[in-house]
Amino acid sequence: MADLLEAEGLRLVEVAPPVVPAEVRTAMDREWNEAVLANPALFDGPVAVCAGLSREAPDDLLVSWSRVTYRYFALRRVPGATAPASLFVSVVQPTDDGRVLVGRMSSSTAAPGRWQFPGGSVEPPTGDEPLDEPALRRHAAVELAEETGVDVPAADLTRCLVTHGEDGQVGVHYLAPPLPASFLQESFTALVAAETARGRAPEFDRLGLVGSPADLPNLAGPHVGYLDPVVRWVSRRVGS
Numbered sequence: 365m366a367d368l369l370e371a372e373g374l375r376l377v378e379v380a381p382p383v384v385p386a387e388v389r390t391a392m393d394r395e396w397n398e399a400v401l402a403n404p405a406l407f408d409g410p411v412a413v414c415a416g417l418s419r420e421a422p423d424d425l426l427v428s429w430s431r432v433t434y435r436y437f438a439l440r441r442v443p444g445a446t447a448p449a450s451l452f453v454s455v456v457q458p459t460d461d462g463r464v465l466v467g468r469m470s471s472s473t474a475a476p477g478r479w480q481f482p483g484g485s486v487e488p489p490t491g492d493e494p495l496d497e498p499a500l501r502r503h504a505a506v507e508l509a510e511e512t513g514v515d516v517p518a519a520d521l522t523r524c525l526v527t528h529g530e531d532g533q534v535g536v537h538y539l540a541p542p543l544p545a546s547f548l549q550e551s552f553t554a555l556v557a558a559e560t561a562r563g564r565a566p567e568f569d570r571l572g573l574v575g576s577p578a579d580l581p582n583l584a585g586p587h588v589g590y591l592d593p594v595v596r597w598v599s600r601r602v603g604s
Contacts, residue, residue: 454483513555
């Protein structure tokens with residue numbers, strides 16, 4: 365499960381990456397290498413992780429973040445180690461009838477079979493570019509297009525919620541304008557065909573539409589912890 369936070373302002377501040385003792389780093393590298401052997405599609409690229417979340421003012425949130433690489437998430441499999449918390453974005457894509465789009469992660473991803481909103485881990489900026497809310501919004505729009513084939517301008521996305529999971533992970537969720545369910549499915553079908561023609565596996569292997577938390581048990585497989593409370597919130601706000 366996850367706490368739902370609403371805020372007018374959102375500020376992101378970079379802090380030093382976590383210090384990993386040598387013996388723990390060795391165990392982390394071993395776990396990562398084993399994970400890559402099991403799933404060669406895993407890529408140790410740069411990623412931003414959440415170092416802290418706090419209120420700067422009653423209506424403002426401060427997210428502290430650090431630069432690491434994906435292998436740091438292998439610390440979750442090292443007994444006694446402290447793993448970094450995920451910082452991710454997602455897009456809540458409604459249909460005209462008030463349902464919202466969810467996708468099931470394919471076998472080529474780090475969480476095969478898991479249902480979630482379109483989205484993914486935040487990548488740190490390059491050069492002098494800041495990691496700020498416009499950057500998060502652009503990243504969310506890219507994730508939506510890459511995973512579903514639905515191309516929504518970043519400017520059309522509105523931040524609706526921030527979630528804080530029990531494990532410290534922080535998600536920034538953006539609401540997209542409603543679209544017909546048929547258009548969403550057609551866009552996804554075209555994306556899958558294009559990816560297959562290129563010899564690549566799509567990140568989602570299936571789409572679903574849910575109107576309330578009561579629909580979640582009908583999904584074939586597990587779903588992320590934030591899905592239930594966010595769908596509940598959306599069903600009250602979007603479906604009303």
